[in-house]
Amino acid sequence: MLKTLTVSLNERSYSINIGENALLDFPHFQLKAGDRVLITTNDTIAPLYLPTLTTMLEQNGIKTDSVIVPDGEKYKTMATWNTILSQLLANNHTRQSVLIALGGGVIGDVVGFAAACYQRGIRFIQVPTTLLSQVDSSVGGKTAINHPLGKNMIGAFYQPQAVIVDLNCLKTLPxxxxxxxxxxxxxxxxxxxxxxxxxxxxxxxxxxxxxxxxxxxxxxxxxxxxxxxxxxxxxxxxxxxxxxxxxxxxxxxxxxxxxxxxxxxxxxxxxxxxxxxxxxxxxxxxxxxxxxxxxxxxxxxxxxxxxxxxxxxxxxxxxxxxxxxxxxxxxxxxxxxxxxxxxxxxxxxxxxxxxxxxxx
CATH class of the missing domain: 1.20.1090.10 (Dehydroquinate synthase-like - alpha domain)
Incomplete structure (x- = not known):
């Protein structure tokens, strides 16, 4: 059973879904058969959870692409943000496409900022895999990249469509x-x-x-x-x-x-x-x-x-x-x-x- 909370923001309200195996709970992703998604994750998380998430989505009729970026705070940059946007463009994603952030706070922040910018805003879903991102950065719509002169100085307030917190992900956390x-x-x-x-x-x-x-x-x-x-x-x-x-x-x-x-x-x-x-x-x-x-x-x-x-x-x-x-x-x-x-x-x-x- 998942525990579901709501972030109440009128038309931008969304659910936070918390529980074991939440990664496999398709209804809480609020997607429908025929939707296209781009999953962004890093090279640490990809071998652990990307196949599971991709298989679950495709079994429910979702068309998936993925992009894997390097792991670490030092990659929370404009270059990583641009990599995500380039992948969206190269695969002809539209305003109806959905970005999924599979990873910790860095992935969530960069993907959220890319979602806020691509074609002036597309939907995105947070799937946080670290404790820090599960309790904090995935909730609230703060998205950003770092600059050498300051952390999180370039970004946007942009709320996700849903937050999916799978407690099992913490078992692989260092x-x-x-x-x-x-x-x-x-x-x-x-x-x-x-x-x-x-x-x-x-x-x-x-x-x-x-x-x-x-x-x-x-x-x-x-x-x-x-x-x-x-x-x-x-x-x-x-x-x-x-x-x-x-x-x-x-x-x-x-x-x-x-x-x-x-x-x-x-x-x-x-x-x-x-x-x-x-x-x-x-x-x-x-x-x-x-x-x-x-x-x-x-x-x-x-x-x-x-x-x-x-x-x-x-x-x-x-x-x-x-x-x-x-x-x-x-x-x-x-x-x-x-x-x-x-x-x-x-x-x-x-x-x-x-x-x-x-x-x-």
């Missing part, structure tokens, strides 16, 4: 990738739900062991929390910015070190601690709460110390290119207590440098 996904899971507890944070303190070992009932609850709850925020603020004009806790610092790490050297979740893990220290220096967060967050991140096998090679001053140029910056002034998502955050305008750069130094 431990490091699983931990990276847990950073985004822990984020939801810090920003929105104290009780969920406590639940994570009690069940983090179950999640690392891929215990089915714990993982099913965790993914569904994260998706429910995100769906509510997205429904309230689809294009991040207000409350949706809170979902970026730790990301302004984390994106600086990714951009400075080169995309893919630190996984996104690893950078966000340290970024959330830096945000917590910033909040403490502003007098709005306690040492005890920082300790609880740090201990949970450590138990999730995530980094809690900044990259040794990166000086605190190296963060600032990247942070000033963050999409939340207004008039050249830093705006940061900072916790006020576990389960609640706020966006703070015009944060002093010296204070930010101090908070980064706290994570050495």
């Amino acid at each position: 431990p490091r990738e699983l931990s990276a996904g847990l950073a985004e899971v822990i984020k939801y507890g810090i920003i929105l739900d104290y009780d969920f944070f406590v639940w994570l303190e009690h069940h983090i070992d179950d999640l690392l062991a891929l215990e089915p009932s714990a993982m099913r609850y965790c993914i569904a709850h994260c998706c429910e929390l995100k769906a509510k925020v997205v429904a309230a603020d689809e294009t991040e004009q207000d409350i949706r910015a809170i979902l970026n806790l730790g990301h302004t610092y984390g994106h600086a790490i990714e951009a400075e070190l080169g995309y893919g050297n630190w996984l996104h979740g690893e950078a966000v893990s340290v970024g959330m601690l830096m945000a917590a220290h910033t909040a403490k220096l502003l007098g709005q967060f306690s040492d005890d709460e920082i300790t609880r967050i740090k201990q949970l991140l450590i138990r999730a096998k995530l980094p809690v110390v900044k990259p040794e090679s990166m000086l605190p001053t190296a963060y600032i140029p990247h942070m000033l290119r963050d999409k939340k910056v207004l008039s050249g002034k830093l705006r940061l998502v900072l916790p006020t207590k576990i389960g609640h955050v706020k966006v703070v305008d015009d944060v002093n750069q010296d204070l930010v440098l101090q908070s980064i130094e706290c994570c050495e």
Whole structure:
């Protein structure tokens, strides 16, 4: 049985379908016999799941093409985006065609952006295969590619037709990738739900062991929390910015070190601690709460110390290119207590440098 949630966006509403073997559940893809799809995946995921998905679709009368791109954050580029568009054009895909993103956050973001651009917009379906993409990036319609000067700076808000979350895909996920996904899971507890944070303190070992009932609850709850925020603020004009806790610092790490050297979740893990220290220096967060967050991140096998090679001053140029910056002034998502955050305008750069130094 699949658990189905809805992202409520009027005519752009769509379902998130979560369960074992969801990859084989044709009705939830919302396709019909005769439809044409282009499946985009990477060279890691392709041998694992592309034949299964292709066979299922073709048995239901879907005409399929596929394109396989290299795996990794460093390939979240205009070149990869162009490869997808070229494949659509070469195979004479039309406005009625559907793109399917089979992979993690990189695949989902690039495919979504290609779907937003091809013939001014075609349908696409998210089939996320990593924990991070299942709980976060596949939901909400943020699509983008990276630029050497900034992460996710070129993209569009463009909602999928459906999200298909197959829990069995996590069985082939490397431990490091699983931990990276847990950073985004822990984020939801810090920003929105104290009780969920406590639940994570009690069940983090179950999640690392891929215990089915714990993982099913965790993914569904994260998706429910995100769906509510997205429904309230689809294009991040207000409350949706809170979902970026730790990301302004984390994106600086990714951009400075080169995309893919630190996984996104690893950078966000340290970024959330830096945000917590910033909040403490502003007098709005306690040492005890920082300790609880740090201990949970450590138990999730995530980094809690900044990259040794990166000086605190190296963060600032990247942070000033963050999409939340207004008039050249830093705006940061900072916790006020576990389960609640706020966006703070015009944060002093010296204070930010101090908070980064706290994570050495």
